[in-house]
Amino acid sequence: MAKPMKNPPTYGVTSVDHALQLAVILQVEGPLTVSEAAQRLGVARSTAHRLLSTLVYRDFAVRNEDRTYRVGPVLEIADRTQSNxxxxxxxxxxxxxxxxxxxxxxxxxxxxxxxxxxxxxxxxxxxxxxxxxxxxxxxxxxxxxxxxxxxxxxxxxxxxxxxxxxxxxxxxxxxxxxxxxxxxxxxxxxxxxxxxxxxxxxxxxxxxxxxxxxxxxxxxxxxxxxxxxxxxxxxxxxxxxxxxxxxxxxxxxxxxxxxxxxx
CATH class of the missing domain: 3.30.450.40 (GAF domain)
Incomplete structure (x- = not known):
């Protein structure tokens, strides 16, 4: 079955540092929710959602069916290490x-x-x-x-x-x-x-x-x-x-x- 076409976000992410922090968290710690991401970064849930959506678009993250986000194909090597x-x-x-x-x-x-x-x-x-x-x-x-x-x-x-x-x-x-x-x-x-x-x-x-x-x-x-x-x-x-x-x-x-x- 073909993958659905992904549309780019309609906004620009200005906080590169926050996006990189989320990528690191996903890589070394595992899945997290939008609320958890917002708490870790000290930002609003809407901001955390935009950051995670951008990571999904760039394949740094994947959105699970339970609405958590996990490491994406670009960083999935971390899944194989099973870090604690x-x-x-x-x-x-x-x-x-x-x-x-x-x-x-x-x-x-x-x-x-x-x-x-x-x-x-x-x-x-x-x-x-x-x-x-x-x-x-x-x-x-x-x-x-x-x-x-x-x-x-x-x-x-x-x-x-x-x-x-x-x-x-x-x-x-x-x-x-x-x-x-x-x-x-x-x-x-x-x-x-x-x-x-x-x-x-x-x-x-x-x-x-x-x-x-x-x-x-x-x-x-x-x-x-x-x-x-x-x-x-x-x-x-x-x-x-x-x-x-x-x-x-x-x-x-x-x-x-x-x-x-x-x-």
């Missing part, structure tokens, strides 16, 4: 908000895919001078706090295999493995990764790992702050609160309960 990102994000949001309330600094959640890290959730603090949301952004794992936390969960053989030269060469940046191993040993010993303007000038971040029911590190939660508010004395407070949040997320994942407040 949505479960991790759902388990983390409550503890992340509590952590922001405690420290009044921005909190991020990230996962690792190979040599890269993707930020899958951000909760911003209310301070005028703050680190903005990183949700949807991708960085080399060795350059960011969460990446260091998750790389530290690998042994030396796994790390060497991960950063083995590509047979086809390529221009991808590779870290100094001797230096990286030294850094990761320190992260393993303390359980915490400290990023002093490593990935961004003027920003300090502290991260801890999130584990699943099998004790495997599946994500990292981190606190990001302007460097002017960082001090060795405050670091103890940040690490203590961060440890509580990471533990709450891990417990929620282990219990299969995405909302630890309902445990």
């Amino acid at each position: 990102v949505a479960a991790v994000r759902a388990a983390a949001l409550g503890p992340m908000r509590a952590l922001v309330d405690t420290l009044d600094e921005t909190v991020n959640l990230s996962i690792r895919t190979g040599r890269t890290v993707r930020f899958i959730a951000s909760v911003e603090c209310a301070q005028a001078l703050r680190v903005g949301s990183r949700e949807g952004m991708v960085f080399p794992a060795h350059q960011v706090t969460g990446g260091l936390v998750m790389l530290a969960a690998l042994d030396d053989e796994e790390l060497a295999a991960l950063y083995a030269p590509s047979p086809t060469g390529g221009s991808e940046e590779r870290p100094d493995l001797t230096r990286l191993r030294t850094e990761l040993r320190a992260v393993r010993q303390s359980g915490v990764a400290l990023n002093l303007e490593r990935s961004e000038r003027g920003v300090v971040a502290v991260g801890r790992g999130v584990t699943d029911s099998g004790g495997h590190t599946v994500a990292a939660v981190s606190v990001s702050m302007p460097s002017v508010r960082h001090s060795p004395h405050r670091l103890n407070e940040v690490v203590a609160a961060l440890t509580t949040a990471a533990g709450a997320i891990s417990t929620a994942l282990g219990n299969g309960n995405p909302d630890p407040t309902r445990a």
Whole structure:
């Protein structure tokens, strides 16, 4: 049976950033409704509907019979990976908000895919001078706090295999493995990764790992702050609160309960 002809939307989408965010959410988290899309982006339902309709038109999304939207042919490789990102994000949001309330600094959640890290959730603090949301952004794992936390969960053989030269060469940046191993040993010993303007000038971040029911590190939660508010004395407070949040997320994942407040 032939596919019906698709008509282009009668409007123009001006927020490319919002459209890209939705494409990322569909790719790594799975289906969502118009209302969920509107809530995630902080826009009206009508705006979310227009964005999703445009993604459908360009084959980045498909509308299901139950009116949810899922990844389309352009991004459907994500369907084959069966990512558990949505479960991790759902388990983390409550503890992340509590952590922001405690420290009044921005909190991020990230996962690792190979040599890269993707930020899958951000909760911003209310301070005028703050680190903005990183949700949807991708960085080399060795350059960011969460990446260091998750790389530290690998042994030396796994790390060497991960950063083995590509047979086809390529221009991808590779870290100094001797230096990286030294850094990761320190992260393993303390359980915490400290990023002093490593990935961004003027920003300090502290991260801890999130584990699943099998004790495997599946994500990292981190606190990001302007460097002017960082001090060795405050670091103890940040690490203590961060440890509580990471533990709450891990417990929620282990219990299969995405909302630890309902445990």
